[in-house]
Amino acid sequence: MRLSVIVPFYNSAEFLPRLEKTLCSQTVPREEAGTKVEVIIVDDASRSEDQALLAKVSARNNWQLVTLAENLGPGGARNAGISAASGNYLVFLDSDDEFAPGALEKLADAVTKKPCDVLLFDFSIIDEGKAHDYTVLPEPPAQLDYVSTDYALAFARGGTCGKVYRRDFVREHNLGFGTGVRHEDTVLTKTALAWADKVAYLPESLYRYQIHAGSLVTDDSNSSLEASFQAFEQIRKLTTGRHPQEIEYVYIVEVIISCAMKFYPLKVTRSQARKLFLRFAVDYPSWAKNPYLKQSGIRYRLYAALAKRHSFLGLLTLSYAETVIRKILGRGH
Secondary structure: OEEEEEEEEOOOHHHHHHHHHHHHHHHHHHHHHOOEEEEEEEEOOOOHHHHHHHHHHHHHHOOEEEEOOOOOHHHHHHHHHHHHOOOOEEEEOOOOOEEOOOHHHHHHHHHHHOOOOEEEEEEEEEEOOEEEEEOOOOOOOOOOEEEOHHHHHHHOOOOOOOEEEEHHHHHHOOOOOOOOOOOHHHHHHHHHHHHOOOEEEEEEEEEEEEEOOOOHHHOOOOOOHHHHHHHHHHHHHHHOOOOHHHHHHHHHHHHHHHHHHOOOOOOOOHHHHHHHHHHHHHHOOOHHHOHHHHHOOHHHHHHHHHHHOOOHHHHHHHHHHHHHHHHHHOOOO
């Protein structure tokens, strides 16, 4: 068993000590156990001073360093890592995040016991020192087990963390991250699940996603309504008509609800909202009848109901209320 850990790196020298610590604590036990860990760091055209520090740390730890001539963004950097990988399975780690102790050993054991195209697992978001636990699926199994591909495709969170991919499966279907700055991880998650024959789930929190001032999730500069449409078009193109009901639900969540949640932060006008409502209907005229909507949480159902009724004020109010609540709770996600 060989695991490839792919880490995109861009001007992140300040996080190198933590990155080195989390990777070293993972790789040594696995080498002793007979499972090899290949660490691939993809430098996404960082500043020269960051490149120099990264080269030094990579050499010290025998990491494979891939240096890009131009900045491709997180998706492009991860795709370069996929091309360089030689492991049986691919795991992704952001340069400012961490694995839980023993994470790689547990993931390797999981895909050995339950061979699969995609392994899902739980994660934590660390926001201002507070840990918030999340499941990749709303109703995960109680122990390591296979899950329905349809269910996983419809409901799995689209982010990078909480996923392991079989390398040969990814290459066979020419899968990769999207080309946009936003939602690039959702493109891989959803297209991989659409093509997967077997999906397994390990209900254990093994990834620690760090929220800080420089996190992409806290940066609205690249946020837009159009980004959701662009990412979904890549998903629709890559899935080539597979799982139509599930892909329609992906559109509802990743486009319709995603856009609706941004009404207040992006200061959407009534005119912009009207164009969005019409665009939703053109893309999927009967989206409100999708059977997966009934299985979604009340929050998503409320957003969907307001969007179905073209309720601009209702969506603006709900989006504003959620923004205020997140600020009160000190949670930026």
